[in-house]
Amino acid sequence: MMNRSLIVANWKMHLNVQQASLYVHHFNKVLNYHRSVEVVLAPTLLALQPLSLEVDRRKIHLAAQNAYDKDEGPYTGEVSFTMLSGLVDYAIIGHSERRIYFSESLELIRDKVTAAIRNGIKPILCIGESKPERTAGETKRVIHDQLMSAISNLTAEEVKNVTVAYEPVWAISTFGGENAEPNEIQKVIDYIRYQISELYGAKVSNDVRVLYGGSVDDDSVGGYLALDGCDGTLVGAASLDYQSFASIIDKAFLVYQSKKKD
Ligand code: PGA
Numbered sequence: 001m002m003n004r005s006l007i008v009a010n011w012k013m014h015l016n017v018q019q020a021s022l023y024v025h026h027f028n029k030v031l032n033y034h035r036s037v038e039v040v041l042a043p044t045l046l047a048l049q050p051l052s053l054e055v056d057r058r059k060i061h062l063a064a065q066n067a068y069d070k071d072e073g074p075y076t077g078e079v080s081f082t083m084l085s086g087l088v089d090y091a092i093i094g095h096s097e098r099r100i101y102f103s104e105s106l107e108l109i110r111d112k113v114t115a116a117i118r119n120g121i122k123p124i125l126c127i128g129e130s131k132p133e134r135t136a137g138e139t140k141r142v143i144h145d146q147l148m149s150a151i152s153n154l155t156a157e158e159v160k161n162v163t164v165a166y167e168p169v170w171a172i173s174t175f176g177g178e179n180a181e182p183n184e185i186q187k188v189i190d191y192i193r194y195q196i197s198e199l200y201g202a203k204v205s206n207d208v209r210v211l212y213g214g215s216v217d218d219d220s221v222g223g224y225l226a227l228d229g230c231d232g233t234l235v236g237a238a239s240l241d242y243q244s245f246a247s248i249i250d251k252a253f254l255v256y257q258s259k260k261k262d
Contacts, residue, residue: 003209005225005252006163006232008040008063008124009239010092010213020047024054027242033059034253036260038232040090040124045079048087063090063124066098069111071119081112081119091116092234094150095126096169106149114153117161124163124234125150126213127192131170131178139168140191147195156200163209164192165234171214173237178215182223185212189229218247225255 015023020043031039042063043051052062064087068078081091093116094109109125116123127146129139143166151159166188171180189210197205212224213234224230232252239245 003207003231004035005037005256006040006209006211007037007249007252008042008090008092008165008211008213008232008234009245010042010065010095010234010236011044011240012065012097012236013044014240015043015047017044017047017050020044021050021054023242024051024060027246028056030243030246031059032246032250032253034249034256036256037249037252039249042090042092048084052087061089062087063092064088064121065092065095067091067112067116069108069115071115081115081121085119085121088121090122090124090163092165093123093125094146096128096130096167096172097174100169100175106145109146110150110152113150113162117154117158122161122163124165124211126165126167126234128167128169128172128214131176134168134170139188143188143191144195147192148199151196151199156204159196159200159204160207163211163231164196165211165213166192167213167234173215179220180214182227185224185230186227189227193229216248218244218251221248221251222255225252226259 040061040063042065064084067081071080071082093112098104113123129142133142169175170178192210193205196208209231211232211234212230216233216235217238
């Protein structure tokens with residue numbers, strides 16, 4: 001039986017504390033609770049504390065969008081995974097906006113993944129090739145390098161707590177939002193699982209959740225979630241509207257039910 005679906009809202013640098021709280025207030029009214037679908041909100045860091053008091057944590061989990069790899073020390077402006085532990089269940093790590101705008105290296109991302117696990121926070125590791133890399137036929141190499149380096153410090157038991165989000169840079173709304181064909185995505189999801197199974201065995205590879213992300217909305221999401229081995233989605237722009245995010249969750253439930261029957 002497949003894992004629960006995981007549907008993550010990445011609000012990026014949108015919705016201030018007040019707006020985030022209002023969102024949750026409305027979202028609670030339209031959200032249908034499905035046991036087979038896990039819902040995660042990744043608001044601005046500032047909103048994590050107030051939202052943690054506002055959400056029913058049996059129904060909605062919280063994620064940080066980023067944190068620093070050191071647990072404590074003289075690192076002005078940074079927040080550690082240690083400080084976030086107890087507040088969030090997940091942390092998004094290695095998002096392409098962080099890799100590109102903040103020059104996050106493979107090594108830094110590996111250290112952040114390690115720090116998250118060390119502090120009991122489940123990483124949502126984002127990986128994906130850019131448009132020029134795709135055109136040059138380098139997708140597999142990029143996926144291999146980003147994935148293998150990020151999990152290289154982890155034991156097989158720890159890897160099971162990692163969720164991998166495949167987010168081709170060219171499909172993310174920030175970088176152009178080109179439409180990705182589900183059959184093209186299937187090949188990469190298969191490759192991600194293959195890579196994990198080569199290193200940690202088929203059982204671990206099955207336990208790791210693999211998501212798709214890149215301009216997903218309530219129309220397009222079904223096609224991705226229906227893919228073999230796709231356990232959910234990371235939603236950016238479409239998650240800023242609580243109605244459309246709630247519709248994505250309902251779609252995920254329907255797809256989960258039909259996959260279970262297969
Ligand atoms: P998008 O963002 O849905 O707006 O393309 C996805 C992401 O960046 O995680």
